[in-house]
Amino acid sequence: MRLFLEQGFEATTVNQVAEAAEVSAMTVYRHFPTKEHLVLSDDYDPDILELVRTRDSGEPLVARIGRALADGLSRLSAPELDLLLRRIRLMLSAPTLRARLLENQHATQTAVVAALRAERTDPDWEFRLRICADACFTATTTALIRWAETDGAHRPGELVHRAIDYLAEETG
Amino acid sequence: MRLFLEQGFEATTVNQVAEAAEVSAMTVYRHFPTKEHLVLSDDYDPDILELVRTRDSGEPLVARIGRALADGLSRLSAPELDLLLRRIRLMLSAPTLRARLLENQHATQTAVVAALRAERTDPDWEFRLRICADACFTATTTALIRWAETDGAHRPGELVHRAIDYLAEETG
DNA sequence: TAACATATGTTAGCCACTAACATCGAGGAG
DNA sequence: CTCCTCGATGTTAGTGGCTAACATATGTTA
Incomplete structure (x- = not known):
């Protein structure tokens, strides 16, 4: 680093x-x-899965996954946030890193989908899951990028919450 | 190819x-x-921008961008769809290609955001735009992947429409 | 015809990454 | 204590993506 x-x-x-x-x-x-793996370690997956699983399964999917991600971020300690911030800055500077991050994000999304897949048996349930998980993860990433761009002014968890709110407002 | x-x-x-x-x-x-560029040419951008711009600006963002993407796909000719299908299949087989595609998608998203940025002056307008554009683009990509996985059974434009609907249903 | 621009070829080299084999050290069996 | 084994590390040679520098050809304009 x-x-x-x-x-x-x-x-x-x-x-x-x-x-x-x-x-x-x-x-x-x-x-x-x-x-790229020297920068992107991606060891948050287990925590994220736990947070998503223990949420109320009656919530709409976007709220459920999105709030889980926001809460996960809120729990990070100051040094963890610091490392995260440095990683994001690096990522923004190197296109190949950005590409890898998006791929990592996709892998985590797949894990979330796998964790929730068994909940229902509708034919399109997995499709639905993927759509919502993707929306939440990209919203989170965008919020984190904004966080890095504004030099860590706001709290990242709060920004993610706001991102999910915006998504809800703009969805008709 | x-x-x-x-x-x-x-x-x-x-x-x-x-x-x-x-x-x-x-x-x-x-x-x-x-x-990777031998596979991913990405020349749809101008059409997408045109479609988004000419939509009713009163619609919620997700509907506006999402429907534009779906409509754009519906207009593709059979040979264009065929090429698209082959590209997607290739993409799914090579991680480095998938990574590049996600990056391309991000570039297009940036273009859409730039096109709509001037519409409003709220402090968080651009943030809001990025969140919604990301959700629509990933939903489209997920729909296209599903399209490729089911061997082109449904029409891609229709799948994207459904994806956007699901997103709306699951957003509380 | 001469000058020029543009597309292409050639060569050499950097760097990420891999395969095959050599080495070395720690721990267990006798 | 000695020997053996095994895991982690080093070494070497090579592949392939990609770039820079320079040479060549082809078509265009003056």
């Missing part, structure tokens, strides 16, 4: 990271499948 | 594409910035 922030993501080679970590480049690749 | 479909995206080298096109690899790179 230090090297990436100092020199930029693309300008930093994996060899430099390996050198700074006092290991060989091969070792880096054994622990992180790609250079 | 032929080589990619025959051998898979990752197994096909740019050199092979160049050879099949009877040009040098360098020429390929001069026309397509990356290997």
Whole structure:
């Protein structure tokens, strides 16, 4: 992270990271499948799933998933938020990173869908789930980007709440 | 496209594409910035923007953008749909392609936001726009994926309409 | 005909990433 | 204590995406 922030993501080679970590480049690749994974670890999934599962299943899906994500963010500690902020800034600077993040987000969305899939048996239930989960995740990401752009002024959980509210207002 | 479909995206080298096109690899790179761009051309943007702009600005945002996307898809000809279907299938098979598509989608979303930004001056108007545009674009993509998974059974425009409806039903 | 612009080819090189094999250290079996 | 095994690490060589620098050709304009 230090090297990436100092020199930029693309300008930093994996060899430099390996050198700074006092290991060989091969070792880096054994622990992180790609250079992007050095930035994006994505270990929030279990918490998110737990939050979504324990919510009232009577709520509309968007509220249920969206509020879960917002609440999850609200619980992060200051240092966790700090790391998150740095990651987002990096992400905004390197297109390949942004692409990977979107893919990560998609993976988490898939996990959420899998967790809720069994709740109903309507033929289109999974389709419905995917639509709503996607809307919530992209809203969250957009809120986080706004958070980074405004230099962490507001609380991220609050921004996500607002994003979900906007979505509700603009849906006829 | 032929080589990619025959051998898979990752197994096909740019050199092979160049050879099949009877040009040098360098020429390929001069026309397509990356290997992924050989699959993802993304020239629908102008049509989408036009459709969104000419819609009733009194509609809620999600309906406005979502219906525009659905209508745009409904207007595609059979060969265009065929190409689209092949692209989506390829995309689903190669993670790096999926990542790029999500990035493309984000670029289009940015264009839509830029087109509608001037309509209002509320402080959060752009934020609101981004949230809604994202929801509509991911819903469209999810609908298209479902379309590809069911082997083009339904009409894609219709699926997108349904996706937007679901989003409305599940937003409280 | 000459000058120029544009498209293409060639070569060499960087860097992310992989495969194959060598090495080394910690822990268990005897 | 010794030997063996196994897991983590290093080394080397290579593939393939992508770029830069320079050379060549082809068509256009003066």
